[in-house]
Amino acid sequence: MIRNLRYFAPLALAGFIATTPAAAEPQLFETPRTDGSTIHWALDLPDAGEKVGLIVIAxxxxxxxxxxxxxxxxxxxxxxxLAALTVEKYGVRQGDNPADDHMDCSQAFREHHTVSQRVADYSQIIDSLRDAPWWNGKLVLFGGSEGxxxxxxxxxxxxxDAGILISTGGGVPFGQMVRQSIPQEGWPTVDAxxxxxxxxxxxxxxxAGQSxxxxxxxxxxxxxxxxxxADTSFLLIQGGRDASGAVNVARAVSDQFSEAGRCNLTYWELPGLDHGMADANGTSRMADVLSQAHFWLSANIAADNSAFCISG
Known part of the structure; x- marks a missing residue:
């Protein structure tokens, strides 16, 4: 039987990020949707002097x-x-920073923001970049929580080619994950x-701040x-103290990949960290987590996923 690799990762690279930093300011763009509205997006190219991969940061x-x-x-x-692509949500422009980013939102955001709209917007922009002279064809996706x-x-x-998902859970429907993150007495309200x-x-x-x-x-x-x-090589990272998504929801993803005989998932469970990758003292460990994710990506981006399968 073939099964995916599943293990628990220590934070062993504290404070170290081994990358080549992007040098220039991001380029800002506007692209029309089919409904006449505008997608606002940004592209940050490293000063590499050669073709590079693209990471979408959600x-x-x-x-x-x-x-x-x-x-x-x-x-x-x-x-x-890597070159970095960011795409704003429907009704959001670069620089928007409301005092309450769940309640003080535009009417356009309220009327149109959904996860499927975000997927459509990302797909449209990525497709428009396929022939870009700086892109070597490698595509990495990065997102946390809703992203x-x-x-x-x-x-x-x-x-x-690769996807790095943080605090995503993912093994049950999103509504069920939300439901189990609140006290049981609140379930009737959620269900209704x-x-x-x-x-x-x-x-x-x-x-709850969404339409x-x-x-x-x-x-x-x-x-x-x-x-x-997908044939994407995934890294799924879950904090053991995440109140927004219990670890069993993320573990279920690993189990589902194993049951399907898929070998393209790496699962890291970090017991001491919460939804935002902060420890019990409130200290962010996000930089440490991202350091390890960077090295995982370096090892996986050029590899055939089947090379990471194990027999058992």
């Missing part, structure tokens, strides 16, 4: 611009040897809200279903 939830997140900036720095499920959904569409969303899939009414349109689009999606359709 932000989590909320309506702040992509690089307003410290974690996103760290991710860009960790993979500075993780978006990158999982995107992977089979764009035939990504999700059913209302299914019945009103275009509603802009808010629940019912958003919830209707995402609650029945399971990240692992999309991952299993």
């Amino acid at each position: 932000q989590g939830s909320g309506c702040a611009a992509a690089m307003q997140s410290g974690s996103m900036q760290q991710a860009r720095a960790a993979f500075g040897n 993780g499920i978006v990158m999982a959904m995107l992977a089979p569409e764009v035939q990504a 809200t999700f059913e209302k969303a299914r019945q009103n899939p275009n509603s802009t009414e808010l629940w 019912l349109r958003f919830w209707a689009d995402v609650i029945d999606r399971r990240a692992s279903d999309y991952m299993l359709r």
